[in-house]
Amino acid sequence: MTQPAPASPLFWRFNPEVFRLIGIKCKDCGHISYPRTMICHECGSQNLKEYKLPKTGVIHTFCVNWAPPPTFEPPIMPVMVDLEGGGRYQGLMTEFGAPEDVKIGSKVEMVLRKLTTDRGLNIYGYKFRLVEE
Amino acid sequence: MRGKVAVIGVGMIKFGELFEKSLENMIQEAYLNCLKSVDKGIHPKEIKAAWFGQWSGGFIGQGTQSGHSLTSMIGNLDIPCTRIENACATGSDTFRHACLGVASGVYDVVLALGAEKMRDKPSAESLGGAGGGGSAEIGIHPAWMIGQGGPAIQAMHATRQMYELGYSMEDFARVAVKNHHNGTFCPYAHYQFEITIERVLNSPVICWPLHLFDCCPQTDGAAAVIVCRADLAKKYTDRPVYVVGNNVGTDHIQFWDRNSFVEQRSTIRAARGAFEMAGIKPQDIDFAEVHDCFTNTELMNVEDLGFIRKGEAAKRLKDGEFDLHGWLPINPSGGLKAHGHPIAATGLGQIFEVFTQLREEAGKRQVKLKNGIGLQHNVGGPAFGVSVVNILSRSL
Numbered sequence: 001m002t003q004p005a006p007a008s009p010l011f012w013r014f015n016p017e018v019f020r021l022i023g024i025k026c027k028d029c030g031h032i033s034y035p036r037t038m039i040c041h042e043c044g045s046q047n048l049k050e051y052k053l054p055k056t057g058v059i060h061t062f063c064v065n066w067a068p069p070p071t072f073e074p075p076i077m078p079v080m081v082d083l084e085g086g087g088r089y090q091g092l093m094t095e096f097g098a099p100e101d102v103k104i105g106s107k108v109e110m111v112l113r114k115l116t117t118d119r120g121l122n123i124y125g126y127k128f129r130l131v132e133e
Numbered sequence: 134m135r136g137k138v139a140v141i142g143v144g145m146i147k148f149g150e151l152f153e154k155s156l157e158n159m160i161q162e163a164y165l166n167c168l169k170s171v172d173k174g175i176h177p178k179e180i181k182a183a184w185f186g187q188w189s190g191g192f193i194g195q196g197t198q199s200g201h202s203l204t205s206m207i208g209n210l211d212i213p214c215t216r217i218e219n220a221c222a223t224g225s226d227t228f229r230h231a232c233l234g235v236a237s238g239v240y241d242v243v244l245a246l247g248a249e250k251m252r253d254k255p256s257a258e259s260l261g262g263a264g265g266g267g268s269a270e271i272g273i274h275p276a277w278m279i280g281q282g283g284p285a286i287q288a289m290h291a292t293r294q295m296y297e298l299g300y301s302m303e304d305f306a307r308v309a310v311k312n313h314h315n316g317t318f319c320p321y322a323h324y325q326f327e328i329t330i331e332r333v334l335n336s337p338v339i340c341w342p343l344h345l346f347d348c349c350p351q352t353d354g355a356a357a358v359i360v361c362r363a364d365l366a367k368k369y370t371d372r373p374v375y376v377v378g379n380n381v382g383t384d385h386i387q388f389w390d391r392n393s394f395v396e397q398r399s400t401i402r403a404a405r406g407a408f409e410m411a412g413i414k415p416q417d418i419d420f421a422e423v424h425d426c427f428t429n430t431e432l433m434n435v436e437d438l439g440f441i442r443k444g445e446a447a448k449r450l451k452d453g454e455f456d457l458h459g460w461l462p463i464n465p466s467g468g469l470k471a472h473g474h475p476i477a478a479t480g481l482g483q484i485f486e487v488f489t490q491l492r493e494e495a496g497k498r499q500v501k502l503k504n505g506i507g508l509q510h511n512v513g514g515p516a517f518g519v520s521v522v523n524i525l526s527r528s529l
Contacts, residue, residue, distance in 0.1 A: 033390060041390050061296070061394050063288030064341035065281075078285055080389060088389040099341065104296045 221513020316471020352473020
């Protein structure tokens with residue numbers, strides 16, 4: 001039995017990075033990186049500005065994972081999302097009917113959901129769901 | 134490379150579910166096979182340094198291995214030895230470090246050996262260790278909490294290959310058909326049976342669009358290579374094979390930092406540097422052992438290595454261009470698809486195959502040589518951001 005922890009280190013990191021979706025945009029090469037970083041992952045520049053990731057976008061690619069690790073109920077659908085206005089975010093689809101409803105180009109939005117547990121504490125973050133058109 | 138390097142011996146064991154063999158058993162067997170393969174013989178004490186490739190131990194809770202795991206198991210405690218881990222390219226990078234050790238002028242004769250126990254743990258745990266979203270990643274980033282191991286990462290490439298390049302699941306399955314066929318001629322392969330497109334497509338879906346037989350198996354194995362100064366090679370064999378180029382290429386570790394999902398810049402970068410070092414072009418290569426951990430990955434690799442243009446792989450495969458007797462045989466050994474993927478042994482096993490092919494000792498799977506140059510490639514790690522390319526040649 002895992003002992004509950006008095007606090008999860010994730011909570012310290014989660015507030016700006018996960019809940020408020022703050023990343024960076026490189027003023028030199030334009031690369032958007034998430035979460036916040038002091039050095040651009042693409043070109044190494046330190047000339048950066050904060051960039052808040054938008055919560056909507058379209059699916060760039062995905063798969064339907066029928067053999068996820070034991071803590072997940074199959075199928076799970078990881079999606080790579082091109083966010084509206086720039087940047088990418090990767091997450092799991094939630095509240096989809098059939099896997100066939102999810103396609104490249106489908107419009108999606110972020111919703112706050114439980115992601116996992118860390119030593120007895122619930123960890124929340126964003127998942128994606130299809131936007132009705 | 135400034136100092137010239139030659140391969141004088143290679144040894145491996147039959148890859149498979151080796152429940153009866155320990156890590157030590159496998160290491161010793163591969164090592165002894167390697168010593169035996171040196172045509173004019175070699176005394177173990179002529180080996181002056183070693184590099185030990187090992188991935189799984191620490192990752193899947195079997196105890197972290199270090200340099201002395203190798204030296205003590207081969208009873209050669211007077212030599213330096215460092216353990217190398219560089220994701221799925223661990224084996225090929227272990228080889229590369231051994232080559233650099235010789236090229237630097239510090240050592241004359243060295244050993245590169247990789248061994249991996251993947252099957253002592255159930256697949257889920259073994260894959261979980263490979264980035265499947267297990268607890269190891271928690272604390273790094275929430276996106277790691279989405280159950281994403283190798284199959285999911287490659288499936289997300291495959292979906293995009295279908296969308297952007299028009300590839301189909303049949304195209305992916307054709308890679309399995311070719312490599313399984315080649316594997317029937319290799320006594321070291323884990324899988325030694327033919328497969329059909331229908332059987333691939335009727336196998337369970339692991340990560341759509343990839344089926345069970347699009348994935349290489351989880352496998353135990355070990356492989357070893359001895360390299361030495363090129364000017365000393367003839368003391369050990371009249372038919373050495375030379376290392377003319379190698380490189381490591383990297384790309385983002387965060388999957389979402391990546392720009393394209395139909396190419397792997399790690400491979401592109403590794404290849405560029407290796408070809409530059411060798412002073413040759415992709416078209417000079419006679420055959421290649423590439424990283425087909427998943428079928429779609431092989432299609433991406435042959436494009437990223439510069440053999441053909443992006444988007445051409447599926448058609449050229451269908452036309453038989455990558456078959457054993459095509460103009461560019463890809464994975465004549467049967468690849469990871471047939472051998473399985475004991476991480477640190479994989480790359481060294483590929484070097485074994487390139488060496489064997491260049492010496493025209495591959496029997497029924499022997500490819501036709503034109504320039505006498507072969508290429509070995511691995512790619513992997515989180516977001517497939519690490520790649521190694523080694524280029525071997527019959528002449529310097």
